[in-house]
Amino acid sequence: MEELSIKVDDSQFRRHLTNLEVAQLPFAAANALNDTAKDALEYIQRRMEVVFDRPTRFTKNALMVWRADKRNLEAQVKERPSVGKRHYLKVEEGGGARPQTGVEKLLSSRVAWGGVIRSVLPGEHARLDGSGNWSSGERNQVLSALGAQRDPRSNTTERSAKRAPKRARYFVPQHGLAPGVYRRARPDDIAVRVLKFSDKAPTYSPRLGFYDGVEDVWQRRLPEHLDRRLAEAVARAR
Known part of the structure; x- marks a missing residue:
C-alpha cells in the first residue's frame, strides 16, 4: 500500500497568532502531526482486528510512523523497510491479485x-x-x-x-x-x-478502508493536537 501523508497548512492559521505563537508554531505543528500520525496508525491496527481473523504481529506491525520535524512538516504512516513489496496488505487495501x-x-x-x-x-x-x-x-x-x-x-x-x-x-x-x-x-x-x-492467483476485493478512515482521523484529531501542542510550546517559551 502507498504511504499515508499528513501535512499542515498554517498560512491562514498564522494570521490570528501572536508573535510568540508564530515563533513556536513549527515545533508545535511537528508534534501535532506526529500525534495525528500515531492516531492514524492506531486506527489502522484496530481496523485490522475487525477485518482479519486473529491478525499476526507481522501484520499489525507492518506499518510505522515516519515523524515530522520543524523543518519538514509532514508525517507519514508507511510500510516498514523490512516489509518491502511482499506484504499482502497492498492487495487487501486496493484489491487485485495477490503476488x-x-x-x-x-x-x-x-x-x-x-x-x-x-x-x-x-x-x-x-x-x-x-x-x-x-x-x-x-x-x-x-x-x-x-x-x-x-x-x-x-x-x-x-x-x-x-x-x-x-x-x-x-x-x-x-x-x-x-x-x-x-x-x-x-x-x-x-x-x-x-x-x-x-494454478490461479488469489484475487481480493478492497476491504480495509485505510485511506477513508485515516482522512477522518486527520480531520478530527489534527486541530485538537495543534491547539494543545501550541499552548504547551508557548507556555514553555514564556
Whole structure:
C-alpha cells in the first residue's frame, strides 16, 4: 500500500497568532502531526482486528510512523523497510491479485510436478498455529522433504530420512490424488493432504478502508493536537 501523508497548512492559521505563537508554531505543528500520525496508525491496527481473523504481529506491525520535524512538516504512516513489496496488505487495501509468497515461489520453481503452482492453501490436515496460519514447523518440514529449501543443506536426504524412520513423510503425488502436498505418518498409513495447489492467483476485493478512515482521523484529531501542542510550546517559551 502507498504511504499515508499528513501535512499542515498554517498560512491562514498564522494570521490570528501572536508573535510568540508564530515563533513556536513549527515545533508545535511537528508534534501535532506526529500525534495525528500515531492516531492514524492506531486506527489502522484496530481496523485490522475487525477485518482479519486473529491478525499476526507481522501484520499489525507492518506499518510505522515516519515523524515530522520543524523543518519538514509532514508525517507519514508507511510500510516498514523490512516489509518491502511482499506484504499482502497492498492487495487487501486496493484489491487485485495477490503476488506469490516466498513459499509459493520455492514450490513452483523447485517441486517436480506436472502442473502449475501459482498459489497454495493449507489443506484440511495441515498443522496450524495460534493465528490459524500454516505452522512454520510443518512448512519447513515440507520444503525440506521436497528439496525446496533455499539452503540445500536444509533439505532432507535419503541418509537423513533413514536416521529418522518415525518422522512423517511429505510428498507430491503425480496422479490419482488432488493436487498438493500429502503427509504420511507411517508407511502403511493413509496419506492426508496438508497443502493444496492452485494454478490461479488469489484475487481480493478492497476491504480495509485505510485511506477513508485515516482522512477522518486527520480531520478530527489534527486541530485538537495543534491547539494543545501550541499552548504547551508557548507556555514553555514564556
